Amino acid sequence: MRSTGAPRKYLGELKERATRLAVEARRDAGSRTGAIKRIADQLGIHPEALHPWVRPAEIDGGDRPGTTTDDA
Template identity: 45%
Template sequence: MRLVQEARKEDPELSVNQAVIRMGQRVGVNPDTLRGWVKQAQIDAGERPGTTTDDA
């Protein structure tokens, strides 16, 4: 998740989807799995609506 955030900071025009695909391939994690982790991290940080990990 950190690598996705760093990739987006380095290239602000990079979408979450593009960053997830790029980093997923580099670290050997399925992009859909990584996308879910990033989404949950954003929810936990209050950046998007949803059920937090603590509430679940």
């Protein structure tokens, strides 16, 4: 049997929840520092997996400059 690519490690629901929590935490200046690591640790995922999900979500939400997903 041939593999068609790397298996998805995190389910969409967990990815969406983790991203939402991290974006919300980073909006608060008091909790911004270390927010991604904190949320990742709480949910049992690797911070390096969460980081690339947060950046586009922040752009799409207007929290960070850049090209939105819809414009890309």
